[in-house]
Amino acid sequence: MPDDSLQITPQPVRRQVEERLREAIITSRFMPGEHLSDRMLCDLFGVSRGVIREAVRLLEAEGLVIVVPNRGPFVAYLSAAEATQVYEVRGVLEALAGHGFAERASTEEVAELRAVFEEIAATRPGADRMALLTLKRRFYDVLLRGCRNSYVARMLDQLLNRNSQLRATTLSDPTRLPHTVEEIRRIVEAVERRDAEGAWQACRDHVAQAARVALRILNERAATGGPAPARRPAARRRAG
Template sequence: MDATPVKRMAAPLRQEVTEALRRAIVTSEFSPGERLVESTLCDKFDVSRTVIREALRQLETEGLISIVPNRGPEVATLSMKQAEDLYEARQALESKAGALFAERATDAQCTELLSALNEVKAAVADGDPNRNLAVKDRFYEVLLAGSGNAEIQRMLKIVNARIQMLRMYSLASPDRGAHTVAELTRITAAAAVNRDPDEAARACNDHVRNAAAAGLAELRRILEG
């Protein structure tokens, strides 16, 4: 039996559109509860309905989109309890990842984490929220890779896909950027310079706790407003 040809360009296009739509949701181009009309998305990204539907299905599995009966897909809305649960999960996983990085990371990964920290500092100085998210994502990619634990990476990917929207809330908090730089500097020093697992875990724990306080306060204000 002849093998079925593989459509080599389909997956990269779907991934590209999925990432673009994910970013639009995270940066509040599409607001929580807003309907996502397939025809509008097709025009926006200049792709077929098939590609849009595949992207929507992927983002539904990540919890960023909800399929509502008689309405179709819309941007998911997080309750306070869901947001609190996500931060708790992130706190536990990132603390462990920080400790493992201190124990397992290579010298090259330590150097890469220092470089990623410098990118965060530059982005915060520029005041660009979109760039802030991108460089923080890069910082965590390096941290998680250096942990050497694929399951922590997998679980945090699922958690962070939903918590991305909350990160925009925490970034809206006054002076949060400066605090973020200080907290990530502490994590980097503990994990990549001093190779201290206990301090790295504490630093990660404190960073997520502070981000949660800022993000949940802003979410509460929005929900009550």
């Protein structure tokens, strides 16, 4: 069986724009509600309108941007109600991923998961929130690769991108960190025991706890009138 690792695929410009734009959105370089005018993106990336428009379609399908007719694309905004839904779905998908990982991951992948976990566990409170998010992201990368289910991987990936902003704030909560570490430890240990059911439960619990914290933060923000993202496109009522 030939090795695929050396295979190269030509990357169209559209693909690069897509990736950079996605990255820019999930790292909050574009704020939720912000208008992504295509001219502006043309100047920004130095490509033609067609390429921009095609790249935006991809992100539209992923739910990262919403396109309102005749007004163009806007960075998607996640309401508290939607966040609840996202965590609900994330719970079952992550559980399924953990289940599959415990059943089907190679021993190398299990070791890799453990390694990333140790890095997370070694993080001291006060670390850069982006660094922590990146680390957690690597944990998920291993998990999604080892679960041997590309559909779970793709969908969970989308969900994680979708609420990355919220995750960044919950992850960086210093009181939350030790709990997070313990929850992830349970996942890793279940996986090492090849205990699929245990991994399922550990994942569900982890997401449930994350959801609890996230929704608390969202409610606090709503109560204190905190940093609510601009919702400029709300001028006219539109179905959605």
